[in-house]
Amino acid sequence: MIRRYDFGTPFPTDSTVLTLTPEAAPVPHFTTRQEGTAVSFSLPLSEEDMIFGLGESVRGINKRGHLYRAWNSDDFSHTENKASLYASHNLVLFFGPEKCFGVYVDDPGEVIFDLGYTHRREAVITSTGGDVSLYLIEGESMIDLCRQFRQLTGRSYMPPKWALGYIQSRWGYATEEELRTIVSEHRSRHIPLDGVSMDIDYMQDFKDFTWNQDNFPDLPGLARALREEHIRLVPIIDAGVKQEEGYDICDEGVQQDFFCKKEDGSLFVGAVWPGRSYFPDFLRPDVRQWFGSRYHRLMDAGIEGFWNDMNEPALFYSEESLQEAYAMADRHRGGNLGIDETFALKDAFVNIANSPADYRRFYHELDGRRVRHDRVHNLYGMNMTRAAAEGFRAYDPDKRFLLFSRSSYVGAHRYGGVWQGDNSSWWSHLLMNLKMMPSLNMCGFLYCGADLGGFSCNTTEDLLLRWLQLGVFTPLMRNHTAQHTRNQEIYRFDNWEQMRDVLTVRYALLPYLYSELMQAVLTDGMLFRPLAFDYPADATACRTEDQVMLGRDCMIAPVYEQNATGRHVYLPEEMLLVRFRSATDFDLVPVPAGHCWINLQLNEFPLFIRKGHVVPLSAGGEYVESVDWKRFALLGWLEDDVDVVTDLYDDDGQSTAVTLKEHLTPIRVAVSEGRAAAEAEGLTLDVTPLLID
Numbered sequence: 001m002i003r004r005y006d007f008g009t010p011f012p013t014d015s016t017v018l019t020l021t022p023e024a025a026p027v028p029h030f031t032t033r034q035e036g037t038a039v040s041f042s043l044p045l046s047e048e049d050m051i052f053g054l055g056e057s058v059r060g061i062n063k064r065g066h067l068y069r070a071w072n073s074d075d076f077s078h079t080e081n082k083a084s085l086y087a088s089h090n091l092v093l094f095f096g097p098e099k100c101f102g103v104y105v106d107d108p109g110e111v112i113f114d115l116g117y118t119h120r121r122e123a124v125i126t127s128t129g130g131d132v133s134l135y136l137i138e139g140e141s142m143i144d145l146c147r148q149f150r151q152l153t154g155r156s157y158m159p160p161k162w163a164l165g166y167i168q169s170r171w172g173y174a175t176e177e178e179l180r181t182i183v184s185e186h187r188s189r190h191i192p193l194d195g196v197s198m199d200i201d202y203m204q205d206f207k208d209f210t211w212n213q214d215n216f217p218d219l220p221g222l223a224r225a226l227r228e229e230h231i232r233l234v235p236i237i238d239a240g241v242k243q244e245e246g247y248d249i250c251d252e253g254v255q256q257d258f259f260c261k262k263e264d265g266s267l268f269v270g271a272v273w274p275g276r277s278y279f280p281d282f283l284r285p286d287v288r289q290w291f292g293s294r295y296h297r298l299m300d301a302g303i304e305g306f307w308n309d310m311n312e313p314a315l316f317y318s319e320e321s322l323q324e325a326y327a328m329a330d331r332h333r334g335g336n337l338g339i340d341e342t343f344a345l346k347d348a349f350v351n352i353a354n355s356p357a358d359y360r361r362f363y364h365e366l367d368g369r370r371v372r373h374d375r376v377h378n379l380y381g382m383n384m385t386r387a388a389a390e391g392f393r394a395y396d397p398d399k400r401f402l403l404f405s406r407s408s409y410v411g412a413h414r415y416g417g418v419w420q421g422d423n424s425s426w427w428s429h430l431l432m433n434l435k436m437m438p439s440l441n442m443c444g445f446l447y448c449g450a451d452l453g454g455f456s457c458n459t460t461e462d463l464l465l466r467w468l469q470l471g472v473f474t475p476l477m478r479n480h481t482a483q484h485t486r487n488q489e490i491y492r493f494d495n496w497e498q499m500r501d502v503l504t505v506r507y508a509l510l511p512y513l514y515s516e517l518m519q520a521v522l523t524d525g526m527l528f529r530p531l532a533f534d535y536p537a538d539a540t541a542c543r544t545e546d547q548v549m550l551g552r553d554c555m556i557a558p559v560y561e562q563n564a565t566g567r568h569v570y571l572p573e574e575m576l577l578v579r580f581r582s583a584t585d586f587d588l589v590p591v592p593a594g595h596c597w598i599n600l601q602l603n604e605f606p607l608f609i610r611k612g613h614v615v616p617l618s619a620g621g622e623y624v625e626s627v628d629w630k631r632f633a634l635l636g637w638l639e640d641d642v643d644v645v646t647d648l649y650d651d652d653g654q655s656t657a658v659t660l661k662e663h664l665t666p667i668r669v670a671v672s673e674g675r676a677a678a679e680a681e682g683l684t685l686d687v688t689p690l691l692i693d
């Protein structure tokens with residue numbers, strides 16, 4: 001059951017699809033306090049209580065013990081002390097001996113989640129502005145709460161099938177020739193590949209919806225040629241629009257009054273990659289309609305997927321903050337700086353980016369009402385994503401397009417996926433990638449993943465290999481890295497064959513992964529879950545954070561430590577270990593419940609399948625369209641004389657109007673006297689790998 005409580009004048013965020021009538025306070029379970037404009041909700045915690053949710057954020061799956069701040073931030077240093085990343089997913093779930101409820105804090109301004117940080121035995125959630133709709137979700141389990149939350153906020157985005165293929169990316173790819181080389185280097189080595197993303201350097205002077213004519217003299221021709229090789233190009237679009245007379249997007253926005261303005265009515269100017277830029281007021285439907293329709297230019301050139309960046313929005317500086325910094329420098333020029341002045345001078349420049357003052361300098365317009373940006377800051381990225389998604393729908397309502405965004409808010413999960421932003425080539429960030437997956441899923445973001453290999457810093461061949469072994473299971477599987485870092489394409493490394501072999505497993509599992517993803521979408525479920533959600537009565541499972549449940553049948557436990565040749569795994573029940581080296585080279589080991597050590601050489605990674613479940617493994621392929629979706633070997637460990645039924649979902653991979661019912665094929669495995677026989681309409685199934693006891 002979900003109940004809504006309103007405080008102040010909540011801003012209509014469109015994050016929910018159900019409209020609930022607000023109830024009269026008090027909010028059950030919580031103590032509500034008003035202090036100035038702020039309103040806070042506090043709750044006592046018992047020693048055993050755990051806290052889940054908050055989607056994209058640092059630290060553990062259990063969020064207890066840290067302070068988080070909903071404030072979408074372009075921060076490329078995802079260290080443990082950070083309170084905010086690029087997104088605000090204000091869902092918090094409380095789980096303990098006497099707790100099974102959650103709150104969704106619908107306030108697009110700053111919200112502080114003190115989850116046992118100030119006092120270990122207390123959670124305090126504070127809306128700084130005090131205009132908030134609080135949704136209290138009660139139910140019988142964590143999975144139930146997440147399902148109700150999805151019903152409140154809407155069905156998750158459905159990617160096209162090809163978007164589950166491997167995508168190669170790098171900040172710096174700048175020419176047609178370079179992209180063609182990347183493709184041919186993969187193809188000639190039989191490294192699977194479905195897409196290459198194009199970062200800001202494909203544009204003309206970083207101008208949205210343009211491409212550099214010297215480097216891409218015939219983009220439609222290139223897109224067509226690559227498409228014949230089953231490769232899609234995935235260009236980036238940034239939020240800021242270059243201020244330049246004669247640039248049509250800028251001119252249109254200025255003429256039609258589509259950009260954010262300052263208090264005095266003049267246009268707000270902030271700098272991003274193109275230099276001084278304007279910021280479309282994405283909160284307005286007419287602006288979304290306009291900006292969304294501009295994607296059509298690239299779609300006309302054959303593009304079927306995009307990533308939206310810099311939409312927190314990131315600001316390198318504003319006209320005003322730059323003047324203030326110069327003024328301070330002028331004041332200190334020639335002086336003998338004391339320590340305070342020295343640091344103030346340094347900070348004036350270092351802290352110039354994304355400054356709180358700048359986020360107070362501009363306004364949005366809604367139904368003739370002006371809203372200062374900082375009050376609705378966290379909605380900006382979501383509405384850029386929405387603009388794109390609505391533009392896609394206008395272009396072809398029957399077709400799915402790939403879209404993922406850096407910044408988001410609850411509700412954005414209906415329009416696209418997310419990637420986890422600028423991580424680093426650190427082992428700890430491989431683990432963070434894993435931990436963020438279930439949290440993002442709780443909040444509706446099913447199509448997601450991190451920059452495999454790491455964005456900042458130089459990767460190493462063992463880190464990339466281990467990270468790909470995790471990426472096998474994340475819907476968005478993209479290798480991406482920053483400008484000036486070491487080359488990170490698979491074929492650059494001595495162990496490229498091992499990496500290729502890892503990708504063969506992804507492609508062999510594609511029908512299963514796609515089926516589980518789509519079933520999660522269509523049933524308001526989750527692809528990734530903490531063990532605590534599936535085994536709430538198992539205290540050890542509840543505290544396990546470096547393994548996660550995948551789909552209905554599996555658990556994953558990647559290696560995330562340098563030079564490790566194995567890892568500890570906790571099994572809440574008996575499972576079949578599939579120790580993969582490639583799609584055709586793996587061991588099957590039945591493992592009892594409890595603690596165990598699993599040997600995993602550098603080129604080996606595990607998939608655990610729950611006893612009594614089956615997972616179909618295809619022959620794979622070098623691109624999604626080449627995968628045979630009709631012929632499978634079945635993996636599983638089954639009990640004798642117990643039949644098993646599972647469902648495989650499949651569709652054409654691109655239609656938007658799909659239902660579960662018409663696309664599920666039941667797979668029946670009959671087991672008796674130590675032998676299995678399987679049948680499913682239209683599928684050819686090989687039962688030889690099944691273990692039976």
Ligand code: MIG
Binds near residue numbers: 171199421481482
């Ligand atoms: O300020 O477009 O997160 O993936 O490569 C950096 C360049 C801007 C940030 C994105 C990253 C991308 C980069 N962008």
